[in-house]
Amino acid sequence: MRLLAMLFAALAIGAPGQTPKPAGQADALPPALADARALVDAGRPAEALERLKAFDQADQRVQLLTGVALYHADRWREAIVVLERVRAGLPDGSVERREAEQVLGLSLFLEGRFAEAIPWLERTRAAVPDNLEVNFTLGQAYIQTRDAAGARAALAKTFGVAADSPAANVVTAQLMIRLQMEALAEAELTSALARDPRTPRANYLLGQIALFRGQLDAAVERSTRELALNPSDAMASYQLGDALLRQNRGDEAIAALQRSLWLNPFYSGPYILLGRAYMKKGQPATAEGMLRRAIEYDPNNRAAHYLLAQLLQQLGRAEEAKQEFATAERLSTRGEE
Secondary structure, rough: OHHHHOOOOOOHOOOOOOOOOOOOOHOOOHHHHOOOOHHHOOOHHHHHHHEEEEEEEEEEHHHHHOOOOOOOOOOOHHHHHHHHHHHOOOOOOHHHHHHHHHHHHHHHHHOHHHHHHHHHHHHHHHHHHOHHHHHHHHHHHHHOOOOOHHHHHHHHHOOOOOOHHHHHHHHHHHHHHOOOHHHHHHHHHHHHHHOOOOOOOHHHHHHHHHOOOOOHHHHHHHHHHHHHHOOOHHHHHHHHHHHHHHHHOHHHHHHHHHHHHHHHHOHHHHHHHHHHHHOOOOOOOHHHHHHHHHHHOOOOHHHHHHHHHHHHOOOOOOHHHHHHHHHHHHHHHHOOO
């Protein structure tokens, strides 16, 4: 949720191409109140809220700005209370009311009240139909309420594809997977392939779901199908290698992972799996080289450090192993913060 708040920080104030702040507001407001608005714009909402305490709390301008400042201070629940109260009293169709509704929708979304957020986000989208952030937020809200059609329509707008196209199914499914709604994603991907068996990424994502579920045969099959459509897909090769390695098909896994690296040599994942594969094959020197390369590209990868520590321990290099275990532990602790 914190990341989403950062992404929407500019949106609620009226960044270029988005809902503008109330027309003429900076000129119409008393200087001190205009200064409070400027503090919000500058990313200093806590200071703005302190300034606003000195004003008449019955003034709608003060209430609106307080709600906006609370939103930017990550105090969404309080923002909702203020904005729900002030919104109804603002002139319908005014930029002030649009701002209140926009920030209210975002605050409800960030509070996890997705069904309540949707009507306000829809009203914002009606005012700025081509705004990518609004459509993306709506897409997520619809997914959270299990409304696949609503999500597809919003995300199609975000990614510039037709809402009734297989491509819309795929982008919607990808976000569903990220939100851990694999069953919804599976239905979207199955629909895409039923209409066009050559839909890019659909088989890959079905393979990703299968791998997550431990359905290794299905993961291999789907990844192989994706590669038949696009042999240069480095992530499909990586996924295939992962599934094959879990099936103890080491030589085939190594071949798939090597292809992935030839296409994208800067991603640490294949190096880690190759390190594990070569450890199983009893080739410690090659395994160490792969794991050190993984760490070179991704120094904060806990798995790479931990696997290297295990390898060094097996090789009797106790001091080096101790250092790598300590690094892995430090990274694990950092990840829990």
